[in-house]
Amino acid sequence: MRLGLLACGLAAAFAAAGAHGQATDPAAIQPAATPAPQPCCLVPAGTPVEVELTELVTSRRATSGDKYKLKLAADLTIDGRLVMAAGVAGRGEVIDAAPAGLAGRPGKLVLAARSLDAGAVHLPLHSFRLSGSGRDDSKATMVMMNTPYVGILAIFVHGGNIDYPPGTRAIAKVAADTFIAAPDSPPASSPPAAYPAAQPQDKKP
Numbered sequence: 001m002r003l004g005l006l007a008c009g010l011a012a013a014f015a016a017a018g019a020h021g022q023a024t025d026p027a028a029i030q031p032a033a034t035p036a037p038q039p040c041c042l043v044p045a046g047t048p049v050e051v052e053l054t055e056l057v058t059s060r061r062a063t064s065g066d067k068y069k070l071k072l073a074a075d076l077t078i079d080g081r082l083v084m085a086a087g088v089a090g091r092g093e094v095i096d097a098a099p100a101g102l103a104g105r106p107g108k109l110v111l112a113a114r115s116l117d118a119g120a121v122h123l124p125l126h127s128f129r130l131s132g133s134g135r136d137d138s139k140a141t142m143v144m145m146n147t148p149y150v151g152i153l154a155i156f157v158h159g160g161n162i163d164y165p166p167g168t169r170a171i172a173k174v175a176a177d178t179f180i181a182a183p184d185s186p187p188a189s190s191p192p193a194a195y196p197a198a199q200p201q202d203k204k205p
Helices: 002-024 138-145 151-156
Strands: 048-053 067-072 076-078 081-084 089-098 108-118 121-126 129-133 169-174
Touching: 048 089, 048 108, 048 121, 067 108
Parallel strands: none
Antiparallel strands: 048 067, 048 169, 067 089, 076 081, 089 108, 108 121, 108 129, 121 169
16 A cells, blocks of 8 residues: 555656656747848838939030939938938939030030949939020020121130039939838848757766
């Protein structure tokens, strides 16, 4: 009888010890599931973007199709989060250009912004135009041509050219909805953080 009670007690003790050991075994602890990071942030089409020329563009030398350099002039933020810092390089395109010419013809220069590029991020731009015309001397030329003895010289009167120096700023607009990861956000493709594997502990004899 006593032997039976003793055996039952030992069995219960071993069972409790086994259950306790299983609960505290590091290998049995499973890492909690980490939700996948979401892309941030959506820059909607039509968002205004302030840009700045970083090189001289002039009607004296520009031709249609020429590319020129620009940069982001002010931080681009969406919902209070910085998504593109000022200084990011970009490019623009000359849409139309003509130098000032004879008979007082003014110079012409029409520019457009095309994109901002930060690493793999490409932000398309449009609806930005720096356009204008130089000084128009054509009326003065007509007067001179109608004046006796000076008409033959009137064809040498030039209109003014147009210069857009570095630092010239204007507002462009985002051409299409674009996702950009904020600098303080993990990329959407990042895997969840891995927990270190539990190392087996040496058991004392």
